[in-house]
Amino acid sequence: MAMSALGTLSESVGGPVVRPGDPGYDEARRVHNAMIDAHPAAVVRCRSTADVVATVRYATETGSPLAVRGGGHSVPGFGTADGAVVADLSGLQAVEVDGGARTAAAGGGTTWGRFNDVTAAAGLATTGGIISTTGLGGLTLGGGIGYLSRGYGLSCDNLVEARVVTADGDVLTASEAEHPDLFWALRGGGGNFGVVTQFTYRLHPVGTVLGGPMFFELSDAVAVLSAFRDFIADAPREYGGFPAFQIAPPLPFVPADRVGEPFVAIVSCWTGSAAEGERVLDGFRQVARPVAEHVGPMPYAALNSAFDALVPPGLQHYWKAAFVTELTDEAIAAHVEHGARVPVVNSTMHLYPINGAVHDVAPDATAFGHRTASWAPVIAGMWPDPTDNEANTRWVREYHAAIAPHSEAGGYVNFASADDQARVADNYGSNYGRLREVKRRYDPANVFHLNQNIQP
Numbered sequence: 001m002a003m004s005a006l007g008t009l010s011e012s013v014g015g016p017v018v019r020p021g022d023p024g025y026d027e028a029r030r031v032h033n034a035m036i037d038a039h040p041a042a043v044v045r046c047r048s049t050a051d052v053v054a055t056v057r058y059a060t061e062t063g064s065p066l067a068v069r070g071g072g073h074s075v076p077g078f079g080t081a082d083g084a085v086v087a088d089l090s091g092l093q094a095v096e097v098d099g100g101a102r103t104a105a106a107g108g109g110t111t112w113g114r115f116n117d118v119t120a121a122a123g124l125a126t127t128g129g130i131i132s133t134t135g136l137g138g139l140t141l142g143g144g145i146g147y148l149s150r151g152y153g154l155s156c157d158n159l160v161e162a163r164v165v166t167a168d169g170d171v172l173t174a175s176e177a178e179h180p181d182l183f184w185a186l187r188g189g190g191g192n193f194g195v196v197t198q199f200t201y202r203l204h205p206v207g208t209v210l211g212g213p214m215f216f217e218l219s220d221a222v223a224v225l226s227a228f229r230d231f232i233a234d235a236p237r238e239y240g241g242f243p244a245f246q247i248a249p250p251l252p253f254v255p256a257d258r259v260g261e262p263f264v265a266i267v268s269c270w271t272g273s274a275a276e277g278e279r280v281l282d283g284f285r286q287v288a289r290p291v292a293e294h295v296g297p298m299p300y301a302a303l304n305s306a307f308d309a310l311v312p313p314g315l316q317h318y319w320k321a322a323f324v325t326e327l328t329d330e331a332i333a334a335h336v337e338h339g340a341r342v343p344v345v346n347s348t349m350h351l352y353p354i355n356g357a358v359h360d361v362a363p364d365a366t367a368f369g370h371r372t373a374s375w376a377p378v379i380a381g382m383w384p385d386p387t388d389n390e391a392n393t394r395w396v397r398e399y400h401a402a403i404a405p406h407s408e409a410g411g412y413v414n415f416a417s418a419d420d421q422a423r424v425a426d427n428y429g430s431n432y433g434r435l436r437e438v439k440r441r442y443d444p445a446n447v448f449h450l451n452q453n454i455q456p
């Protein structure tokens with residue numbers, strides 16, 4: 001790309017444009033997954049919607065590949081690429097709460113940690129991810145699964161409006177009333193349709209929750225998973241939690257002689273009354289005696305950052321996902337066999353229930369294409385040492401292959417890896433055909449292609 005053209009871009013945006021050789025380039029080109037080692041032509045630190053418009057126009061006029069980066073957590077590293085112009089939205093993190101309307105407007109590069117901190121001041125929250133450093137941009141556009149999904153739906157179900165920069169560089173408002181086809185596609189179709197510079201969400205009264213992890217012996221794993229399956233089928237919607245396989249980290253609540261061993265865990269979040277929550281969580285203790293637990297009342301925002309230390313930047317990531325309609329005994333057996341082999345403390349399998357309020361929304365009402373599933377398991381391989389890549393990706397692949405016969409054809413787009421592009425139609429599920437139509441309307445030249453890509 002001609003340096004003079006980049007010079008023109010620098011003059012037309014308010015934020016800095018970081019190029020190879022500039023101080024800070026190495027930091028600016030990095031994303032959360034350290035396996036990604038791309039060298040973009042420029043990283044534009046956008047500070048406004050106008051900066052995003054200028055960056056999109058620049059990319060289309062010069063024919064440069066365009067990468068859009070929200071929180072940078074995409075496992076395939078879609079927020080960067082060799083030779084690309086990166087629209088880095090991390091400077092767009094203003095969050096404004098309207099307490100009366102119970103909504104919050106947030107910049108397209110906001111992290112959930114920042115969003116939760118601001119809305120918590122008003123005693124409000126919406127469904128977000130379980131790690132505070134994840135961006136709300138990518139997470140919401142792909143669906144959005146978290147502690148509050150059973151109570152309040154997916155993150156995308158709580159989206160009421162989006163400000164979108166299209167492939168033509170136009171700025172549109174998408175909502176039920178304006179550009180409803182685009183609004184439909186943004187709720188599950190990923191970053192395929194434009195750059196969202198502002199998301200407006202519906203909020204709910206959520207303050208202190210009863211939450212945290214319980215660790216059980218692997219010998220109790222079948223009993224724990226079976227009991228959780230039976231419990232969650234019609235559990236109160238105040239309960240949002242998930243079973244996991246996890247190596248016990250060196251924390252004070254874990255007996256010293258058990259640190260480093262794998263366990264089956266239940267991570268809970270209860271948003272109702274403390275007394276009722278204690279009763280519900282005690283039900284898990286009746287199934288098997290926890291080896292360790294760290295459950296108690298805490299602000300919702302605190303639970304959302306409780307596991308951040310397990311996923312610092314700089315780890316290698318390789319993930320696989322599935323959707324499951326019915327969690328059979330055979331599926332549980334496969335989980336126990338492979339979950340027990342979780343190789344490192346950062347890696348995990350989370351078995352997210354997506355029933356409750358997620359099922360209140362009709363399967364074709366938003367683009368999220370797997371409403372009929374009740375579970376969204378993710379096998380998240382995360383490890384520090386690149387020399388362990390082979391062993392860790394093998395664990396993820398073998399685990400995924402073992403649960404595949406008990407799962408639907410696709411997996412959640414936000415948990416997919418770079419080698420999942422061939423599964424993209426299955427991953428977008430029942431709404432893929434309509435997604436392609438909307439893609440043809442809003443991005444026929446596939447300007448927004450660095451994502452789980454919907455070919456126009």
Ligand SMILES: Cc1cc2nc3c(=O)[nH]c(=O)nc-3n(C[C@H](O)[C@H](O)[C@H](O)COP(=O)(O)OP(=O)(O)OC[C@H]3O[C@@H](n4cnc5c(N)ncnc54)[C@H](O)[C@@H]3O)c2cc1C
Nearest residue numbers: 070071072073074108129130135137138139145191196451
């Ligand atoms: C540690 C970790 C924890 C996670 N936990 C959860 C969880 O609890 N629940 C869950 O549902 N998912 C979770 N995820 C998956 C997460 O939803 C995806 O990785 C998501 O893509 C992250 O969004 P991001 O903005 O941080 O990523 P980015 O890499 O910045 O972006 C991901 C994709 O979205 C596009 N994009 C991002 N922002 C915008 C925007 N404003 N406008 C248009 N396109 C945009 C990008 O172009 C890219 O294609 C987690 C991921 C990680 C790494």
